[in-house]
Amino acid sequence: MIRVAVIGCGRVCQRYHLPFLDSRPDLELVGACDRDPGRTAGLFPADSGVWVGDSVQELLGRTRPDVLTVCTPNEDHVPPALAALAAGVAVLCEKPLAARIDQARLLAARVNGDPLFGVNLPYRFHELLPAFTSAVRDSVVTGIEFTMSTPGDRLWRACTPWHRDRRLAGGGVLLDLGTHALDVLVTVFGPPEVEECSLTGGAVEDQAELRLTFDGVPAVLRLDRAARTVAMTLTAHTPAGAHVLDFRRGELRLAGGTVRASGQRPELAALTGFFDTVTGSGPGAVVTAGEALALQEIVTSAYRLAGV
Incomplete structure (x- = not known):
């Protein structure tokens, strides 16, 4: 125990x-x-x-x-x-x-x-991500898109409004949702170069658009935590069509027409991996402090580009 x-x-x-x-x-x-x-x-x-x-x-x-x-x-x-x-x-x-x-x-x-x-940071452990990664590595990727949105306070109101205070939160949606999205992108494509960053929606931003390149391949990350719907979709464009991983629906659609589905609740995957490591009850998996710091360094460089 x-x-x-x-x-x-x-x-x-x-x-x-x-x-x-x-x-x-x-x-x-x-x-x-x-x-x-x-x-x-x-x-x-x-x-x-x-x-x-x-x-x-x-x-x-x-x-x-x-x-x-x-x-x-x-x-x-x-x-x-x-x-x-x-x-x-x-x-x-x-x-x-x-x-x-x-x-x-x-x-x-x-x-x-x-x-x-x-x-x-749970989404790197989604059970469909390895198949998406394999498809990407067997393709010529010409562009990458990641969209992540949530209704924010309309869906889930924090007990205290600390996330609206930059001193307590450190940032808005880019640090909040963006860290999750960047973790997935780095897991699949490796470290990026940050090209542009735009922020809207107040002093602690609710919307962000980040333009990146992964080994020369252009990518755009769109984040919104004041949206009407919940969405989390990663798309890799190729000459043969698009590979799409829809985290919200638990669905992987490959350019060749193959569709795979998952009933996994990814939000708990990192908790499971960590405590399996502690208890020795499963294969275990841990997101390290160094990996989390590397993501925060990307976010920090993006904020710098946006003048924050």
């Missing part, structure tokens, strides 16, 4: 981490930490057996977890992660590593692989 504690009990924790932990009989939730005591009291009543408080040091000392999952606002990722690592506790951190790139670099530099550190 692996003992798990969580810090930050907002929507990400409630929607993904807590149901996932509850689904795994080999994981035991032993403690929860949040700045809002009413939130933790509402989630974990006195008879739940889960220790609750507002101090990460007390959380680590009282519950002695094997793993700490960090679900706080982006500005608050680094201190609890470093405290857990110093105590010999493995860490699973929500993306990005930090709100500021200097703090992300600091955290990545302090992670040496022991104890284990992973970042929750």
Whole structure:
């Protein structure tokens, strides 16, 4: 039995981490930490057996977890992660590593692989992505498009509006959804060159368009978290037609007409891979701090191009 504690009990924790932990009989939730005591009291009543408080040091000392999952606002990722690592506790951190790139670099530099550190970037683990990647590598790709959108607050309102505060969030949709999209693109096509970046929708942007090249192949990434619909589609154009991976529908459509479907819920794939690594109950897979930092460096260079 692996003992798990969580810090930050907002929507990400409630929607993904807590149901996932509850689904795994080999994981035991032993403690929860949040700045809002009413939130933790509402989630974990006195008879739940889960220790609750507002101090990460007390959380680590009282519950002695094997793993700490960090679900706080982006500005608050680094201190609890470093405290857990110093105590010999493995860490699973929500993306990005930090709100500021200097703090992300600091955290990545302090992670040496022991104890284990992973970042929750799930879409690289989608079961249709290897087939898409294989098709791409057997083709002459002439252009790449990635569209990712969500209705944002109309679909899923955060417990507190921290994502509207650049100091707490570090950025808008480019850092938020863009990190997920860039992780998939880098997994398939390798590291990009950033050519142009445009941002709209307020001081903490809701829309972004990023133009990139992958080994000379042009690509465009379109992001919108104030849209009417949810979409996540990756398209590779070739002379024979388009290879399309629709993450939302769980469908891969190849240029030759082949269609494959998946019922996988990809949002939990990184949690599964990380905890399978911890428990040894499966093949396991971990997104490293170095990989997450490389993505945040791309986002930082894009913001610089946009004058942010």
